[in-house]
Amino acid sequence: MLTKRIIACMDVRDGQVVKGVQFQELRHAGDPAELARRYNVEGIDEVVVLDITATLESRQALARTINAVAHEIFLPLTVGGGIRSEEDAAAAVEAGADKVSLNTAALRQPDLITTLARRYGSQAVIVAIDAKRRNGGFAVYVRSGTTDASRDAVRWAREAEARGAGEILLTSMDRDGTKSGFDCEMTAAVSGAVDIPVIASGGAGTFDHFTDVFTRGQADAALAASIFHYAESSVSELKRHLQAQGIPVRL
């Protein structure tokens, strides 16, 4: 039986893991390779590295980070943050990424989804959607959550799938870093609208939040950062909890 995936996300700036609340107030959380090693031992299913500055200088630092992380773990590794072109994606893949995550660039130039899916296969292309609740719907934001994209998350997810995306990484901006639980309604709305897997993100605070998002939220995978970074809870404890709740996980 296909298990529900637990994914650790590392927001990286200047080669260090940082974490904010609702996309702001960043604080340091450690060395990426060291964290990856710990997560691997604890049984994490995948790792995501997001370059949150995504400047030209940070590109080279990012390649070094990807390389260092890729040498620690034999698990699927996704890289995102500022991937704007086929060249950016190629550099990430060359450095050791198995998948790239597109956000702003996918909305600006949706052809990039198709180009990368043709070159690397759909399984290597994740479209990341940052969304907020608004007027009973889910509004998409870009540029690290600073700009309203005037798009609906459910419709954009459908379009991304049609253009060749292999997975959707859906982040609730309302819940990001708040530890108040995933936005299960938003996750279920997107998951029900597409055939590709949906990774829920934003709001993980307790083990029961994961149970909720895998049942009510119909998520295929759940991503979290802070809950794992500061060793508040271990991945293995979380997985044992989920298993006890009848949710299939890899132990």
Next chain:
Amino acid sequence: MIALVDYGAGNLTSVRKALTALGSDFLVPSTPEECRRARGLIVPGVGHFEATAALDQPWRDAIGDRVRAGVPLFGICVGMQWLFEGSDEAPDVAGLSVITGRITRLQGNAAQRLKVPHVGWNSLDFTGRGARLLRGLSTGAQVYFTHSYAAPVTPECAASTTHANTFSSVVERDNVFGVQFHPEKSSEAGLRILHNFLEVCGGC
């Protein structure tokens, strides 16, 4: 020495990294002739079956010759699918045909929320046949999959996996091996499988 066959599909980085971690002596041949010195061959793959068309007649001859000489061959993901006769994903591209059968699309099951592509960790159900690749693992071991097409359960099936459909996730016939999942992405279980293949090759 192991030949890691690059046919331009996706990247070899993670397979290279895993082989390096296992201490394997490998090279990426630039001509089919370079396969002739190898004590084992690995055909990796991600993406589309169409990409295997890059393995043209000289490559097929070189790899086929090695297989007939008893040199171990290991196909990973699309590389495993290529061991069969062909795939519905690219009907005009012929497989190596060392295993009888055709690759078909997974159906999934909307009511049970079983999506296609099949992405994530799923279990290997051992059939009890030809398990040299699975030495040290137990039935139920979990490995990482990402694919939409899969091989039928044939007499070569050493382990099957179920995602709405039941398909061959490990095949073994004489010295020809294939896995539908990604051992290079499957943590300790995956490294063990790669290690087992290297052992079959005489510990390369």
